[in-house]
Amino acid sequence: MFDAILFDLDDTLLINPVAESIPAYFELLSHYLEGRVDSPLLVAELLRGIKAMDANDGTGPTNEEAFDAVFYAGLGSTKEALGPVFERFYAEEYGKLRSYTRPLPGAVEIVEWTLTKGIPAVVATNPLYPLTAIQQRLEWAKLPVSEFRFARVTSYENSHATKAHPAYYEEIAAVLGCDPRRCLMVGDDWARDISPAVEAGLSVYWIEVPGDPPHPKDLPDPIPERQYLGQGSLRKLLQQLDGGKNG
Ligand SMILES: [Mg+2]
Structure with missing residues (x-):
């Protein structure tokens, strides 16, 4: 895990x-x-x-x-x-x-599952905003920081890079004291969530965007199989993780 x-x-x-x-x-x-x-x-x-x-x-x-x-x-x-x-x-x-947003099915479940398993969960949103804005969006997602003990929520105050750089992911791993190769990044944006995370050594899961094909050409090489958990929805990922296929 x-x-x-x-x-x-x-x-x-x-x-x-x-x-x-x-x-x-x-x-x-x-x-x-x-x-x-x-x-x-x-x-x-x-x-x-x-x-x-x-x-x-x-x-x-x-x-x-x-x-x-x-x-x-x-x-x-x-x-x-x-x-x-x-x-x-x-x-x-x-x-x-x-009013522009809606809670996403499966979001609360996968974060609850992660925390129940004792795995640190990080809100890895591009740190362009102050923490207050990100905390409010987490409330809209039904994931208020008062209830969900995230190990880190990246914001413009605590980050020294944006998702344009692998350094963003390296900083999170360093703050947590984790080996990046033992971390998983889950996101919908190939250029910001997948490509730089792979470069930093993390495993990745792509949240499929209807009508939006993945862009493996953006990656340094064909994405190493070891780092790619696949693509789909949060619910599909939860099934995969809970099934113990990714040890
Ligand atoms: Mg996104």
């Missing part, structure tokens, strides 16, 4: 169609900051901040520090001035995005 199981969040533990929810997030935030920050500038600087985080490869600052270094100055402001406004936004407004 594995020493840790990592779960992506959006469209792995929570139905969250990003094509709708990300533009809605930008709109909600723009609206909240109306009168303080020009909306096109806000979106441009958010994208620049995300790019700065994506360039963070584990050798530098936290993702939050990488973001802060470009974002606030780009708006002609400072974190001291705008930080509290963002905190209020996440406390008061962010929850409105829940």
Whole structure:
């Protein structure tokens, strides 16, 4: 059995169609900051901040520090001035995005199974957001951190790389004190969840996306059989793990 199981969040533990929810997030935030920050500038600087985080490869600052270094100055402001406004936004407004999401069948069951087996469970969501946003999405997934003892929830405060880099997965394994080769990553995105995790040495399971073929060509080599547990749904994976086929 594995020493840790990592779960992506959006469209792995929570139905969250990003094509709708990300533009809605930008709109909600723009609206909240109306009168303080020009909306096109806000979106441009958010994208620049995300790019700065994506360039963070584990050798530098936290993702939050990488973001802060470009974002606030780009708006002609400072974190001291705008930080509290963002905190209020996440406390008061962010929850409105829940309507774009739905709990995903099988998510609670597989996390419960993992924890019952004494296996550390990690919420391995791309750490572009503050922890509060990720904790709220976990609530929407019926997996509140107050009830589910995750070993780690990655956020922009505690991570030094994004999923664009194998370093993201290496950092999780190091924090847990696990050998990456003894960890399993479960996710729906080949470029962010599967390819860099394989490169870091983890085993992987792909949450099949209807109409979206897997892209093994993105992987360094044909994916080593030892690292590929297969593809399908969380329920299918749970059956596979509980059947003891992956020892
Ligand atoms: Mg995902």
